Amino acid sequence: MPSPSGTRRQRGTALLALAAALVLGTTWMLLSAFSLASRTAAHMAHNARILAEAKAALIAWVAANALEPGEASPGRLPCPQAWGDVGSRNEGRAAGSCASPIGWLPWRTLGLPQTLDSSGRQVWYVVSPGWHLPNSSATLKINSNTPGQLTLDGRPVIALLIAPGPALSNAPTSTQLAAGCAARVQSPALVVPPNPRDYLECYGTNAFRSGVVDNATNQVFNDQVVAIGAADLMPALEAAIAKRIERDVVPELKRVYATPLWGLSTEHAVYPFAAPFGDPATSSFRGSAGTLQGLLPFNQTQDCSGPRCLPSLVGYAATPADASEVFGYGRIASQTCVWESPDVRQCEGEYTESEVEPWRLIRIEMRATFTNVAMGLRALDPEKLTVSARSNALLDPWQPQPVTYLVEMNDGAVASKPAGSVTVTFGATLPNIDAMGWGSRAQFRIRIDRALIGDHALLDPLAPVSGWFVRNEWYRLLYYALTPSHAASAAPPRSCSTCLHVANLAPAGKQRAILILAGRSLDGSPRPNGMLADFVEGANADLDLNFEQRPVNSVFNDRIVVVDANP
Amino acid sequence: MKRARRGFTLTELAVVLAIIGLLLSSTLFGLGAHFETRNRNDTQRRLEEAKELLLGFSLVNGRLPCPGITSGEEAGGGAAPCMATYAGFLPAKTIGFQPTDALGFGLDAWGNRIRYAVSATQWGTAAARFTRQHGAEAAWSMSQKPADLVVCSVGPAVVSALACDPNTAVTNQDTVVAVVFSTGKNGPLPHGTNEAQNLDANPLFVSRTPDPPGAPGGEYDDLLVWIPVGVLYGRMVGAGVLP
Numbered sequence: 001m002p003s004p005s006g007t008r009r010q011r012g013t014a015l016l017a018l019a020a021a022l023v024l025g026t027t028w029m030l031l032s033a034f035s036l037a038s039r040t041a042a043h044m045a046h047n048a049r050i051l052a053e054a055k056a057a058l059i060a061w062v063a064a065n066a067l068e069p070g071e072a073s074p075g076r077l078p079c080p081q082a083w084g085d086v087g088s089r090n091e092g093r094a095a096g097s098c099a100s101p102i103g104w105l106p107w108r109t110l111g112l113p114q115t116l117d118s119s120g121r122q123v124w125y126v127v128s129p130g131w132h133l134p135n136s137s138a139t140l141k142i143n144s145n146t147p148g149q150l151t152l153d154g155r156p157v158i159a160l161l162i163a164p165g166p167a168l169s170n171a172p173t174s175t176q177l178a179a180g181c182a183a184r185v186q187s188p189a190l191v192v193p194p195n196p197r198d199y200l201e202c203y204g205t206n207a208f209r210s211g212v213v214d215n216a217t218n219q220v221f222n223d224q225v226v227a228i229g230a231a232d233l234m235p236a237l238e239a240a241i242a243k244r245i246e247r248d249v250v251p252e253l254k255r256v257y258a259t260p261l262w263g264l265s266t267e268h269a270v271y272p273f274a275a276p277f278g279d280p281a282t283s284s285f286r287g288s289a290g291t292l293q294g295l296l297p298f299n300q301t302q303d304c305s306g307p308r309c310l311p312s313l314v315g316y317a318a319t320p321a322d323a324s325e326v327f328g329y330g331r332i333a334s335q336t337c338v339w340e341s342p343d344v345r346q347c348e349g350e351y352t353e354s355e356v357e358p359w360r361l362i363r364i365e366m367r368a369t370f371t372n373v374a375m376g377l378r379a380l381d382p383e384k385l386t387v388s389a390r391s392n393a394l395l396d397p398w399q400p401q402p403v404t405y406l407v408e409m410n411d412g413a414v415a416s417k418p419a420g421s422v423t424v425t426f427g428a429t430l431p432n433i434d435a436m437g438w439g440s441r442a443q444f445r446i447r448i449d450r451a452l453i454g455d456h457a458l459l460d461p462l463a464p465v466s467g468w469f470v471r472n473e474w475y476r477l478l479y480y481a482l483t484p485s486h487a488a489s490a491a492p493p494r495s496c497s498t499c500l501h502v503a504n505l506a507p508a509g510k511q512r513a514i515l516i517l518a519g520r521s522l523d524g525s526p527r528p529n530g531m532l533a534d535f536v537e538g539a540n541a542d543l544d545l546n547f548e549q550r551p552v553n554s555v556f557n558d559r560i561v562v563v564d565a566n567p
Numbered sequence: 568m569k570r571a572r573r574g575f576t577l578t579e580l581a582v583v584l585a586i587i588g589l590l591l592s593s594t595l596f597g598l599g600a601h602f603e604t605r606n607r608n609d610t611q612r613r614l615e616e617a618k619e620l621l622l623g624f625s626l627v628n629g630r631l632p633c634p635g636i637t638s639g640e641e642a643g644g645g646a647a648p649c650m651a652t653y654a655g656f657l658p659a660k661t662i663g664f665q666p667t668d669a670l671g672f673g674l675d676a677w678g679n680r681i682r683y684a685v686s687a688t689q690w691g692t693a694a695a696r697f698t699r700q701h702g703a704e705a706a707w708s709m710s711q712k713p714a715d716l717v718v719c720s721v722g723p724a725v726v727s728a729l730a731c732d733p734n735t736a737v738t739n740q741d742t743v744v745a746v747v748f749s750t751g752k753n754g755p756l757p758h759g760t761n762e763a764q765n766l767d768a769n770p771l772f773v774s775r776t777p778d779p780p781g782a783p784g785g786e787y788d789d790l791l792v793w794i795p796v797g798v799l800y801g802r803m804v805g806a807g808v809l810p
Contacts, residue, residue: 053795053797053798053801055801056797056798056801056802056804056805057795057797057798057800057801058801059801059804059805060707060797060800060801060803060804060805060809061797061800063804063809063810064707064708064710064800064804064809064810065710067708067810068710092739107797108739108741108742110797111712111741111742111795111796111797111798111799111800112742112795112797112798113737113738113739113742113743113793113795235807236804236805236809236810239807239809239810240810243810551807552807
């Protein structure tokens with residue numbers, strides 16, 4: 001039956017077919033897009049996982065290596081893989097020195113399985129200048145203030161781990177060229193050593209990026225990058241350094257003035273005064289009488305230069321008294337005392353025997369007081385005290401005599417002997433004139449050299465055990481505190497029943513002296529600076545005798561190293 | 568006027584039924600494979616979780632646990648050596664793994680017990696090992712690596728060999744500190760030489776993609792994960808347990 005209008009009735013089959021085709025097409029597009037997206041997400045997740053594992057293993061390696069007894073540059077990172085090992089059973093080992101600081105991750109050295117990214121290519125590893133050994137004889141200076149010299153998107157980093165992704169060959173657009181991408185058809189072929197430009201995109205000298213402009217429309221960049229910055233590395237490194245200071249520095253530090261040489265003992269030790277806190281980069285590190293916390297008094301007096309060099313810190317408090325005889329047998333007949341040099345005082349003269357008991361021996365002595373000894377780390381060199389004798393026949397050579405001496409650390413109770421000064425009394429028994437066949441008189445010479453009080457071995461950058469501490473300048477990151485009871489200014493015998501108190505550290509209240517490894521600046525303040533609040537945190541910065549050890553986190557990174565404590 | 572009632576013809580019904588049947592059968596066929604995949608994925612997930620729990624245990628105790636033998640509690644550990652290092656089960660109860668059976672053993676998606684092997688490498692004083700109290704810390708500070716556990720892609724020609732045949736090593740022998748694995752759907756009895764390697768109480772393990780019955784080396788459907796020593800150390804340093 002024809003319709004009233006005369007047209008044929010439409011059955012709509014074409015419309016249905018069209019709708020079905022549309023639905024199918026959309027579904028297919030959605031599905032393919034979804035699976036592509038999920039595949040990309042899976043690849044990125046895989047890369048993120050292996051990069052995170054590599055990062056953790058790398059940090060663990062740095063901390064473990066920093067603890068190695070012979071490691072001269074604690075904190076250095078391993079080199080990339082040695083290319084010579086590729087394909088051998090040793091593949092994945094770090095090279096001994098980094099001919100190139102950009103290469104493959106040394107997974108075997110880190111204790112990892114071979115790390116391949118989602119495209120089956122090895123993970124790349126870039127390490128900053130100053131943080132790796134460019135050759136086998138190089139030494140580095142790494143401490144909490146050492147910056148990474150690589151950048152990722154402009155921020156300084158110490159090392160980078162990069163999943164390179166498949167080879168790309170798209171030409172960069174002008175904006176991408178301006179952003180630092182270079183046109184390159186990356187070769188997927190494996191050659192050893194590989195050219196990093198066949199794996200990594202859009203990077204410059206020491207400058208890397210995690211993405212590039214317009215990459216969604218014109219993919220010229222497919223690296224997945226994980227950075228290791230100071231905030232990642234320092235907690236582990238500083239923990240290792242604190243251990244190492246405890247092991248390599250503290251045993252010497254606590255005994256500097258705690259030996260019988262100085263007339264002291266470990267029980268009644270004296271610890272040097274602190275240097276007033278100031279910018280550790282420019283401080284003289286000169287200890288100051290009565291200063292009980294601040295910087296470690298790490299000044300030098302010999303063979304030195306720079307702000308820490310204080311050649312005239314230790315000096316004679318007064319001109320030493322002339323030589324005198326003790327025991328009372330025999331006497332000094334005459335003597336002349338002169339300054340041989342500003343450092344050397346010498347008395348020369350004649351001595352005679354006792355007329356009643358000529359077989360008795362005569363002993364002569366001299367005494368000198370040196371200021372500012374406990375204002376630094378000093379060592380005694382008794383060879384600078386000499387006594388010698390000879391017959392009156394002037395051509396005889398001087399015969400050195402065995403010297404004995406006594407050292408006292410002064411507490412300042414007597415004005416002529418200020419706190420932190422030491423008084424040295426030394427002398428020798430002179431040869432019996434009769435026994436030597438020298439006639440009735442003989443000559444003596446007694447001399448003292450200020451170099452008697454020299455620098456402690458801890459200050460020596462070449463010291464085998466502690467040299468790393470000096471070379472890497474970790475002393476610039478230490479805060480030092482001591483109890484007043486064990487300072488030179490305390491009356492002997494020095495001891496403390498209530499000493500420093502360090503919260504969360506046993507035994508409570510028994511620490512005589514402590515070091516605080518201040519660590520890096522937590523708020524990113526430019527270092528070095530002279531701000532105590534940037535240096536130590538919380539109760540450690542309030543200048544009283546109470547300190548604290550807390551778990552290290554983003555607001556507290558002090559590490560207490562105990563120099564000495566009561567048993 | 569009575570209009571004729573129009574219905575579906577027999578032919579039309581037959582065509583519809585045939586199409587529905589076809590669809591159903593393909594779905595059911597896929598469903599079996601789907602369940603299989605789901606069980607494998609589920610087991611893989613449980614193994615990864617066990618690995619995380621083992622790493623967590625090491626953060627708290629400074630060492631890895633020993634395998635369980637008669638229950639899901641570790642057998643030995645701390646001051647004592649492990650009662651078995653290569654032939655035990657995941658100490659699920661000790662590390663807090665779920666799900667477990669009545670004895671505290673950890674279970675895979677097929678209800679079989681998850682197995683676990685830990686490095687028995689000793690160094691320094693002979694008693695130092697990764698399962699000793701603070702042993703992992705001591706090992707780390709001495710740059711000690713596990714020297715026994717190794718994963719190969721096929722069982723070596725000599726069954727009792729302790730190293731992979733050339734070109735079959737999946738891991739290095741100085742890398743793996745612990746292995747966690749499931750014996751798969753075919754259960755705890757070995758179905759070929761490759762699966763047998765995982766149950767012969769030595770430190771050599773085989774990890775490969777599944778093989779059907781009759782493949783060279785026999786059926787293989789075990790699932791393995793392992794803990795590289797660098798990951799163990801990395802976690803401990805990251806958590807501030809070391810140094």
